[in-house]
Amino acid sequence: MSLVERNAEVAVLHGLFGDCLEARSRLAIISGDVATGKSSLLDAFERQAAESGAVVLNAVASSVETALPMGVLEQLFRSPEVPEAIAERAMKLLNARALTYPMRFRGLWDVLRDLTERRPVVISVDDVHHADEISLQCLLYLLRRLRSARLLTVLTVSPRSQAPNAPFQSEFLREPHSRQIRLGPLSPDGVEALIRLDLDAQTARLLAPAFHEASAGNPALVHALVDDYLAGPEFIAPELVAGGAFGRAVVGLLQRHEFPVLEVARAIGILNEPVPPSLIGRLLDIDAETAARAVGTLTSAGILDAGSFRHGAAQAAVVDSAPPDAPGVLHERAAEQLHSDGAAATDVAAHIVASNRHGAPWAIPVLREAAEQALTSDDLGTGIRYLRVAHQICRDRRERSAIAARLADLEWRVDPSVALRWVPEFSLAIQDGLLDGRDAGTPFMSLLWHGRVSEAVRMLDALGRGRPSAALPGDAGTAMDVIPRGSAWPTCIPSWRRTARRRTPPPPSARSRRRRPVPGRTRRRCSWPSCTAGTCAGRWSRRSGSWNAPA
Numbered sequence: 001m002s003l004v005e006r007n008a009e010v011a012v013l014h015g016l017f018g019d020c021l022e023a024r025s026r027l028a029i030i031s032g033d034v035a036t037g038k039s040s041l042l043d044a045f046e047r048q049a050a051e052s053g054a055v056v057l058n059a060v061a062s063s064v065e066t067a068l069p070m071g072v073l074e075q076l077f078r079s080p081e082v083p084e085a086i087a088e089r090a091m092k093l094l095n096a097r098a099l100t101y102p103m104r105f106r107g108l109w110d111v112l113r114d115l116t117e118r119r120p121v122v123i124s125v126d127d128v129h130h131a132d133e134i135s136l137q138c139l140l141y142l143l144r145r146l147r148s149a150r151l152l153t154v155l156t157v158s159p160r161s162q163a164p165n166a167p168f169q170s171e172f173l174r175e176p177h178s179r180q181i182r183l184g185p186l187s188p189d190g191v192e193a194l195i196r197l198d199l200d201a202q203t204a205r206l207l208a209p210a211f212h213e214a215s216a217g218n219p220a221l222v223h224a225l226v227d228d229y230l231a232g233p234e235f236i237a238p239e240l241v242a243g244g245a246f247g248r249a250v251v252g253l254l255q256r257h258e259f260p261v262l263e264v265a266r267a268i269g270i271l272n273e274p275v276p277p278s279l280i281g282r283l284l285d286i287d288a289e290t291a292a293r294a295v296g297t298l299t300s301a302g303i304l305d306a307g308s309f310r311h312g313a314a315q316a317a318v319v320d321s322a323p324p325d326a327p328g329v330l331h332e333r334a335a336e337q338l339h340s341d342g343a344a345a346t347d348v349a350a351h352i353v354a355s356n357r358h359g360a361p362w363a364i365p366v367l368r369e370a371a372e373q374a375l376t377s378d379d380l381g382t383g384i385r386y387l388r389v390a391h392q393i394c395r396d397r398r399e400r401s402a403i404a405a406r407l408a409d410l411e412w413r414v415d416p417s418v419a420l421r422w423v424p425e426f427s428l429a430i431q432d433g434l435l436d437g438r439d440a441g442t443p444f445m446s447l448l449w450h451g452r453v454s455e456a457v458r459m460l461d462a463l464g465r466g467r468p469s470a471a472l473p474g475d476a477g478t479a480m481d482v483i484p485r486g487s488a489w490p491t492c493i494p495s496w497r498r499t500a501r502r503r504t505p506p507p508p509s510a511r512s513r514r515r516r517p518v519p520g521r522t523r524r525r526c527s528w529p530s531c532t533a534g535t536c537a538g539r540w541s542r543r544s545g546s547w548n549a550p551a
Contacts (some may be wrong), residue, residue: 004197004219005190006041009181013045013154016179017052020120020152027143027175030156032183033301034256035220035249038156039126041183045154046124054120054152055081061130063258070094072125072135073108086115101134105141112142116149128155129169140171147177158257185217185302194219198226207241214242214311216302224249247317250303254318257297260286262318264294265303269319270327271334271351274307283333331355335363345370349386358393368403375410384410401429408443419446423455430462 003010009030016026030038046056059075077090093099093107115121123139125131143153157169159182172178186194192208199207207229215221228243229236254262263284268275275283277292284291298304309315319327335351339362349370352363367390374383387407394400408422423443429435447456 003037003040003044004194005186006037006183009041009183010045012179012181013041014048017045017049017054017120017122017152020054020122020150023148023150025143025147025149025151025177026153027172027178028152028154028181029172029178030154030181030183031159033185033218033297034158035218035253035301036183036185037219038183040219042124042126042154042156046122049120049122049152050081052120054122055115056122056124057082058124058126059131060126061128061132063130066130066132068132069134070132070138072128072131073138076123076125077108077111083115086111101137105138108138109142109145112151113146113149116146116151120150120152123151123153124155125153126156127158128172129157136169143172143175186212186219186222187217188212191215191217191222194222195226198230210241214246214313216305216310218253218302220253221246221249221302242311242313246311246313247320250314251317251321253301254298254303257301260284260290261294261297262321264291265298265318266322266326267330268295268298268304268307269309269315270322270330272315279334279337282337283330328355328357332357336360339366344373346373353385353389358389364390364394364399364403368406371406380410380413384414397429397432398434401425401434404429405435408446412446416446416449419443420450423447423459427459427462430459 013028016028019026030041032038046058050056057076057079059072059079061072065071074091074094077087077094082090090108090111093104093111096104099107112121125139128136139153143151155172173180188208191212192204195204195207195211207225211222211225215225224245225241227245229241231245232241232243254265264280267280267283277295278288280286280291280295281288295304295307302310303314304310309318331351332355335348335355338348338351339360345366348366352358352367367386371383371386371390374380374386384407387403387410391400391403391407394403404422404425408419408426412419420443423446426435426443444456444459447453447459
């Protein structure tokens, strides 16, 4: 990775190397967030030091080798630039199991002192926070006893690391001849300069603002955005550049962090909203302090901004990297925790629906309450979605019928034809005495709307049988329960009932056939419920031989 906006840091390292040439041992500690260019800066300095005649002993610590004793020391003395005789002496000491560690440290001190008397020596350890404890103890031993030698030690460390060897890392900072170098994110001008390494100046100037916003100045993410731009179409808006390379870079960056940074990022991405650290801790079975520290790391790395992802492509990539069942489990646990905390029904219901796991008995009343709250905000789609889930998971037939009645009423407002699908369930519920006439209003009106009068009358008959106490003629008492208040009830409903029982309607009388229309006068029609269309089309059609639906 090319160095951009790192001239000041390179100058500091050169100054420390100059002190080293004068037999004044120095220590440099390069810190910064993951993928901010620590390793690139270290590699560049190693090459420059080697060109200046120094012997470079380098090692890269790894989290998988933290428990390997003397793993870093072995890498250092196996470096290619170490003279063969020196390397053999060092390896004999490292492999001498009969010697105690202090005795081996003493022998390595003799080896390193002899090497510094011949040539300047640079010891570099990348990701020292992953180094094993024995190697760190030995490095501290050597630094404290070689303060007047031609030795420069350069370490890179993550400032938010919670590694077990953290106490040893703090010992390096106490060294009087140490110098800490902090790497920050690139500025907008730095991002533009980095883009110019691969693209022309005009394109770099155009892309720099959007790239800086998406990457937060992280060099690795800027390079990934450039790769996506080069792989995309010739003309593409800067804000639409982020693609597969950017997503992989974000996930790779998070995987390099310690637990639970990646897990917290996945939780925030899946829940798709800022989540308090206390809730994150309960969702992931970690303490709130650890969760807050992980959120701070994500914010410092530029992944989060005010608790949310800075870029949708980063969020999508992090969510896709989670196990298949992770979203459902996380939403289920979020619903349980929010419900136990007494959160608003709308907040809980959103997680219930997203989890696809609805086994809790408290979920149904929460969904119904959240649906009614959504309707007060004129959010009809959300209310329907919550009631559909409540109807799906409800096992009590009476409550299920009541939910279906409310759901049919809402769906009627969106599309009257959709409400017809509830007719079979309502008919069965009416027969079993689980539904009264008022709840059957919507499917009844839907049947009339579509001209299916016979089925509407049969529904009235079923309601009448379920209420033998109705005393009004023609089951008018039941009918008044079915039709919503404020609606005009058809005055001809008894005749409809009689007509619907026949297979064919009575033929028109001779008098009616001889009747001719009078100009300016419309035919008389029966009253029609105002909630259906405001006019009635319940008249007989000679041509089709059936009742016409309203226009």
